[in-house]
Amino acid sequence: MIMCDWTDAHALARDEGRPTVADEPAVLAPTDERDKMPRGGADATASSVLHIEHMSKTFPGTKALDDVSMDVAAGEIHALVGQNGSGKSTLIKVLAGYHQADHGTRVWLNGEQFDVTHVADARHSRLRFVHQDLGLFLELNAVDNLALRGEFLLDPVHRVRWNAQAELTRSLLARFDLDLDISRPLSEATPVQRTIVAIAAALAGWEGGPGLLVLDEPTAVLPPHDVERLLEIVERVRSRGTSILYVSHRLDEVFRIADRVTVLRGGKVIVTRPTTGLDAQQLAELMVGSEVDAGYRADVPVTVERPVVLKARGVHGRFLAGVDVDLHEGEILGVAGLPGSGRSELPYALVGAMKGATGTVELSDGVAMPLRKAQSLDIPIVPADRAREAALAEFSVAENISVSMLQRISSLGFVRRGAERKLVDRWMNTIEVTRGSERQPITTLSGGNQQKVVMARCLARDPSVLVLCEPTAGVDVGTRQAIFEFIADRARAGLSLIVSSSDTGDLLAMCTRVLVMCNGRVVRELVGDEITEQTLLNAMEETEQI
Amino acid sequence: MTLQLPTETDPPMTHSAQPKAAAAAAPQGASVAGRRWVVAVSPRNIGAFYVLAIIIVVFSVWVPGTFPTSATFKQILDSNAITAMAALALVVPLSARTFDLSFAYTMTLSGCVAAHFVVSNHLSVPLACLLGVGAAFVIGVINGIVVVVMKIDSFIGTLATGSLVQAFITYFTSDITINDQRLTGSFSKFGQDDVNGIIYPVFYALVIAIALWLFMEYSATGRRLYATGFNPDAARLANIRVDRLRFCSLLVSATIAGLAGICLASSLSAGSPSAGTPYLLPAFASVFVGATQFKSGRFNAWGTVVAVLMLGTGTIGLGLASAPPWAADMFTGVVLLAALGATGLQRRSLRAGRTGSLAAVLRRFRTAS
Numbered sequence: 001m002i003m004c005d006w007t008d009a010h011a012l013a014r015d016e017g018r019p020t021v022a023d024e025p026a027v028l029a030p031t032d033e034r035d036k037m038p039r040g041g042a043d044a045t046a047s048s049v050l051h052i053e054h055m056s057k058t059f060p061g062t063k064a065l066d067d068v069s070m071d072v073a074a075g076e077i078h079a080l081v082g083q084n085g086s087g088k089s090t091l092i093k094v095l096a097g098y099h100q101a102d103h104g105t106r107v108w109l110n111g112e113q114f115d116v117t118h119v120a121d122a123r124h125s126r127l128r129f130v131h132q133d134l135g136l137f138l139e140l141n142a143v144d145n146l147a148l149r150g151e152f153l154l155d156p157v158h159r160v161r162w163n164a165q166a167e168l169t170r171s172l173l174a175r176f177d178l179d180l181d182i183s184r185p186l187s188e189a190t191p192v193q194r195t196i197v198a199i200a201a202a203l204a205g206w207e208g209g210p211g212l213l214v215l216d217e218p219t220a221v222l223p224p225h226d227v228e229r230l231l232e233i234v235e236r237v238r239s240r241g242t243s244i245l246y247v248s249h250r251l252d253e254v255f256r257i258a259d260r261v262t263v264l265r266g267g268k269v270i271v272t273r274p275t276t277g278l279d280a281q282q283l284a285e286l287m288v289g290s291e292v293d294a295g296y297r298a299d300v301p302v303t304v305e306r307p308v309v310l311k312a313r314g315v316h317g318r319f320l321a322g323v324d325v326d327l328h329e330g331e332i333l334g335v336a337g338l339p340g341s342g343r344s345e346l347p348y349a350l351v352g353a354m355k356g357a358t359g360t361v362e363l364s365d366g367v368a369m370p371l372r373k374a375q376s377l378d379i380p381i382v383p384a385d386r387a388r389e390a391a392l393a394e395f396s397v398a399e400n401i402s403v404s405m406l407q408r409i410s411s412l413g414f415v416r417r418g419a420e421r422k423l424v425d426r427w428m429n430t431i432e433v434t435r436g437s438e439r440q441p442i443t444t445l446s447g448g449n450q451q452k453v454v455m456a457r458c459l460a461r462d463p464s465v466l467v468l469c470e471p472t473a474g475v476d477v478g479t480r481q482a483i484f485e486f487i488a489d490r491a492r493a494g495l496s497l498i499v500s501s502s503d504t505g506d507l508l509a510m511c512t513r514v515l516v517m518c519n520g521r522v523v524r525e526l527v528g529d530e531i532t533e534q535t536l537l538n539a540m541e542e543t544e545q546i
Numbered sequence: 547m548t549l550q551l552p553t554e555t556d557p558p559m560t561h562s563a564q565p566k567a568a569a570a571a572a573p574q575g576a577s578v579a580g581r582r583w584v585v586a587v588s589p590r591n592i593g594a595f596y597v598l599a600i601i602i603v604v605f606s607v608w609v610p611g612t613f614p615t616s617a618t619f620k621q622i623l624d625s626n627a628i629t630a631m632a633a634l635a636l637v638v639p640l641s642a643r644t645f646d647l648s649f650a651y652t653m654t655l656s657g658c659v660a661a662h663f664v665v666s667n668h669l670s671v672p673l674a675c676l677l678g679v680g681a682a683f684v685i686g687v688i689n690g691i692v693v694v695v696m697k698i699d700s701f702i703g704t705l706a707t708g709s710l711v712q713a714f715i716t717y718f719t720s721d722i723t724i725n726d727q728r729l730t731g732s733f734s735k736f737g738q739d740d741v742n743g744i745i746y747p748v749f750y751a752l753v754i755a756i757a758l759w760l761f762m763e764y765s766a767t768g769r770r771l772y773a774t775g776f777n778p779d780a781a782r783l784a785n786i787r788v789d790r791l792r793f794c795s796l797l798v799s800a801t802i803a804g805l806a807g808i809c810l811a812s813s814l815s816a817g818s819p820s821a822g823t824p825y826l827l828p829a830f831a832s833v834f835v836g837a838t839q840f841k842s843g844r845f846n847a848w849g850t851v852v853a854v855l856m857l858g859t860g861t862i863g864l865g866l867a868s869a870p871p872w873a874a875d876m877f878t879g880v881v882l883l884a885a886l887g888a889t890g891l892q893r894r895s896l897r898a899g900r901t902g903s904l905a906a907v908l909r910r911f912r913t914a915s
Contacts, residue, residue, distance in 0.1 A: 389779045
């Protein structure tokens with residue numbers, strides 16, 4: 001074992017009762033060990049599938065990776081965690097040959113050194129990737145996708161033998177117990193089916209054995225009950241002798257499947273250690289570098305006795321079969337439920353952004369508005385899918401903030417530049433996004449900061465009600481808590497919020513009341529102290545069976 | 547006007563991870579203005595402008611006797627005024643990610659309608675022109691109904707309406723150019739009269755360019771049009787009336803095309819049933835090149851004007867140099883590639899290039915639903 005620093009950290013931690021892994025000695029441990037690290041390739045890689053020494057990657061103005069050394073043992077599931085901007089993606093892109101590492105970087109795969117400092121002309125056959133966007137052709141079916149990544153079976157005159165090809169596809173997918181119509185385009189498949197096809201495609205032509213499969217945020221878009229399915233698949237791949245480098249935001253998954261975890265922060269390896277003896281709180285601390293409370297509760301008072309500010313009646317539509325909502329002043333009302341329960345659809349229906357929705361919604365002024373006209377109530381919504389529904393990628397951060405309230409900063413139809421600048425400055429300050437970045441495209445910001453910008457866009461309209469969907473999706477741990485606190489402060493100041501999230505952590509952290517949905521209806525209501533991880537999960541799963 | 551701002555007591559978010567890239571790129575102190583200026587005049591930002599400069603230098607050396615003269619300069623402006631108007635017509639709908647392929651036929655229609663009413667009904671020229679623009683406006687309404695109400699993809703939808711317009715023109719003119727003594731009188735004045743050798747349409751194009759520049763750059767509606775084009779879903783959820791904007795953008799393009807068509811008929815002193823068609827491709831080429839200039843990634847008036855001049859200057863220069871007939875087309879192709887290549891180089895640098903290059907602009911249309 002090369003990176004035996006974890007033993008030091010672990011022993012040290014034991015002495016102090018619990019692993020205070022963020023403390024200086026533990027953090028310094030890898031550096032000390034690095035000096036003792038064997039320099040030769042053969043020795044160093046005897047037991048490891050992937051061995052990285054001194055990997056650095058410099059971009060203009062920033063060092064994305066700074067002297068990273070790590071290894072992945074044979075048959076190991078190795079988690080790679082870190083906040084946005086910690087260097088995880090860069091590390092993967094270097095391994096994939098998309099970026100070229102700085103000179104001095106040395107990487108061994110299965111004991112053979114391979115060059116990552118030049119443009120990769122031949123990818124290593126024992127190093128496979130499933131990138132976050134999966135890299136599938138959704139217009140094509142599973143047969144085509146697997147054939148494109150693996151091989152086409154040709155007859156002597158170079159026609160594709162489609163029957164044999166389909167048979168091959170079936171046998172490849174059978175390993176993963178995947179029930180999928182392989183003749184239909186993948187756009188019709190569920191996200192988890194697509195992910196499994198992507199894994200099968202990545203492993204095409206590889207009959208198990210030593211090597212490394214890199215999974216980059218494979219569960220980012222999966223609903224909770226599909227995550228379990230995917231994790232089983234990952235275990236299955238490992239049982240065939242393949243090591244896995246598993247990149248994820250979701251810490252519970254790391255504990256669920258990983259043997260060891262490497263924490264990156266600011267492009268440096270903070271620690272590599274086994275997951276046993278570590279808990280989510282400690283891991284989060286390692287990632288963020290300072291205390292964060294994984295069990296954070298915003299502690300907003302329950303306000304069910306205060307006046308109702310939004311009343312929705314008989315909401316019907318796609319996945320919605322008659323929902324009534326009463327939102328009280330200063331309340332953070334959570335909406336929970338499994339995919340297809342109507343949880344993710346309800347927010348869009350309420351703000352009038354769902355086609356064909358029926359029912360009424362009224363604000364405190366007391367005029368009931370049919371949902372198809374509800375857009376005129378001007379209830380702002382932070383959409384679930386930031387890249388597709390919220391961020392205007394070609395717009396600057398400033399333009400992204402001001403876009404939904406241009407009429408207020410315009411006279412005679414022309415935007416007053418001074419008023420816009422003032423508005424943007426104030427909000428940049430409030431959401432604490434770096435000064436001076438307002439002229440940059442929004443895509444230069446981290447996911448967390450982009451989310452804050454979208455929230456600022458909505459809050460700039462000075463609403464009495466705000467609807468949030470998946471408020472912390474793709475947001476790093478540190479910013480996540482900042483968002484919770486920000487929302488809680490707004491609620492204490494009298495803003496009423498509806499929060500729909502597939503992440504129970506969001507609901508636990510902020511909500512004063514939670515509606516649990518199933519089959520398009522509200523089936524449970526949890527208030528105040530009733531909201532716990534257990535009651536939420538029970539309510540969602542119980543109702544599943546009904 | 548009440549401006550809602552966060553109050554002084556607003557609690558700031560307490561725990562934020564600052565983005566490295568943004569921090570590194572954050573402008574610092576006095577160098578900001580300088581750097582912005584350098585960026586503004588870099589070939590990446592205004593590649594077409596540099597190509598135009600090179601073209602002028604090359605032709606000044608090649609045909610020193612005739613090219614670098616004020617007559618040539620005026621000729622370039624005169625011969626490209628209508629192309630510029632046609633290209634400018636496309637700025638608004640394309641900004642909202644909506645194609646208007648029918649504009650060239652709309653140009654033909656407005657010219658023919660105006661000429662027809664002058665010749666057959668003996669209407670006064672202003673009234674006939676008004677009817678011509680009115681006919682164009684009607685086409686805009688039809689386009690709006692097809693694209694926004696019927697939700698037919700704008701590329702196909704306006705191709706279809708364009709085809710229908712051409713069919714109507716052919717039926718209505720029997721495919722014969724409307725020629726008459728009446729069309730050489732006051733009808734031909736506003737398209738042919740000049741100020742010191744610069745014909746009126748040059749000034750119309752200039753006025754349209756200034757109006758579009760102010761509108762797209764400074765008005766709230768302009769900003770919303772860009773937002774609609776960049777991400778219609780996000781725009782809709784940010785409470786922008788996307789459908790209404792797209793509908794209106796088609797009205798704007800049809801109206802400007804109508805004006806261009808009238809000018810064209812006036813300059814020809816005739817209502818030709820195929821007058822507008824040759825403007826289709828040059829206008830699109832110019833407006834797309836224009837989108838990579840000045841306001842990287844955004845369709846804009848001045849970029850379009852520079853692109854029109856870049857292509858027009860070369861064509862005139864080749865004429866003066868008595869180049870062979872195939873030279874003009876070859877030149878257009880080479881120059882388009884050169885201008886986009888110079889601008890497109892920024893794609894190499896990942897961050898800036900995402901929005902600037904023509905590829906990025908086109909990608910948006912490909913992903914349009």
